[in-house]
Amino acid sequence: MSPATTPLPAPVAAPASKGGKRSLMSSLMDATALLRSSSFKEDSYVAAALPASELRALADLKALVATHPDPISIWGVPLNPHSPPPGAANDDADERADVVLLKFLRARDFRARDAHAMLLRCAAWRAEFGADAVVDEELGFKELEGVVAYMHGWDRDGHPVCYNAYGVFKDRAMYERAFGDGDRLARFLRWRVQVMERGVRALTLRPRGVNAIIQVTDLRDMPKRELRAASNQILSLFQDNYPEMVARKVFINVPWYFSVLFSMVSPFLTERTKSKFVIAREGNVAETLYKFIRPELVPVQYGGLSRAGELENGPPKPASEFTIKGGEKVFLEIDGIEAGATITWDLVVGGWDLEYGAEYVPAADGSYTLCVEKARTVPATTADADAGPLHNAFTAREAGRMVLSIDNSGSRKRKVAAYRYFVRKPSA
Incomplete structure (x- = not known):
């Protein structure tokens, strides 16, 4: 028996109250406005869209790579005529090779010789590191999977999303298990490359395909000094061997001092680099992520509806998005529920700190409204609220509608x- 659904209703909202004075944090975030530039435009890999100078650089790099007597392949893409892909058409092989070569060219400002040298170093590193086989290795970091660095879902444009959160290492015992000595650090770096390789495998690496990931980095509780050695090595590895693999970098739970730091380094960053950066302060995470990622794909700990392991069964049911202004009370009405049907719902509000309740209103005259969930205050996002969205189910004894109330009238x-x-209809 498959579930049946009714159309998603539009929320009914009350008028909003006016906002208050701007805080110091808001002022500091304005200093980094350039880093959230709306002018971001992802690089094209379609030959017809490239200027003549870039096409010449691409031709020069292809000529340099073709001089090598041995096959060169990176991320499973053959880059010279000596290594055609098994069973693939030449045009397809050439297009994929062009995408990879353009990544190295962009990393070196389209200087073909510099890009060629970078490419050879990357190929040598991959061979020495065993990067093609690392995805299938068991490296002993089960407790870090889905916590520290992990691929989860995709953004609104189809880019795979990689989440990074190193706050767990504020626990000294956890830190020692990962970085306690040189061997552990080396194994952790190998594990982090494994996560990156999984992200690369989710890319199409074709001119009109998805050719980069979205990186979300959670700065909450991150022990900066202790992680300096590991973070420097990770950054160096990725810069040298995964050029142009990140389409956008989203920093979340950014403390005020990071905001000041970003504003200080802003003049030294290129406009192209700055256009990829998005910064979300603490308490503004869900609103920021929803701009790029649908809420049913945002992990529950960041104000979304996606629980660990949920995506293994295929794409999730889409969610309806809405905003609640300060001073508003919103009612969500789910109509057309039959007698005997069971309705299950999930609800999440970024930041919470408001009142929520649910009641069932029968369609028949003279029937009593039933309180399904008594109105209660849901606190702001804390360790307790990080458990995920509100979830409940109700089986109707008579036809009617479910009404969810979200009261933000106590906030501006x-x-x-x-x-x-x-809505699962009753069985015959």
């Missing part, structure tokens, strides 16, 4: 929210 802050529901 606008909040993003999302919900989804399933």
Whole structure:
């Protein structure tokens, strides 16, 4: 028996109250406005869209690579005529090779010889490191999977998303298990490359395909000094061997001092680099991530609806998004519920700190409204609230509608929210 759903209703909202004075944090975030530039445009890999100078550089690099007597292959893409892909058409092989070569060219400002040297170093490193086989290795970091660095879902444009959160290493015992000596650090770096390789395998590496990932880095509780050696080595590895693999970098839970740091380094960054950066302060995570990632694909710990392991069964049911202004009370009505049907719903509000309740209103005159969830205050995002969205189910004894109430009248802050529901009709 498959679930049946009714159309998602539009929220009914009350008027919003006016906002208050701007905080110091808001002022500091304005100093980094350039780093959240809306002018971001992902690089094209379509030959017809490239200027003549870049096409010449690409031809020069292809000529340099073709001089090598031995096959060169990076990320499973053969780059010279000596290594055609098994069973693939030459045009397809050439297009994929062009995408990879353009990544190295962009990393070296289209200087063909410099890009060629970088490419050879990358190929040598991959052979020595065993990068092609690392995806299938068991490296002993089960407790870090889905916590520290992991691929999870995709953004609104189809880019795979990699999440990074190193706050767990503020625990000294956890830190020692990962970085306690040189061998452990080397194994951790290998594990981090493994995560990156999984992200690369999710790319098409074709001119009109998805050719880069989105990177989300959580700065909450990150022990900066202790992780300096590891973070420097990770950054160096990725810069040298995964050029142009990140389409956008989103920093979340950014403390005020990082905001000041970003504003200080901003003049030294290229406009192209700055256009890839997005910065979200603490308490503004869900609103920022929803701009790029649908809420049913955002992990629950960041204000989304996606639980660990959920995506293994295929794409999730889409959620409806809405905003709640300061001073508003929103009612979500789910109509057309039959007698005997069971309705299940998930609801999440970025930042919470408002009241929520649910009631069932029968369609028949004279029937009593049933309180399904008594109105209660849901606290702001804390360790307790990080457990995930509100989830409940109700079986109707008579036809009617479910009404969810979200009351933000006690706050002046606008909040993003999302919900989804399933209605399972009664069996015959």
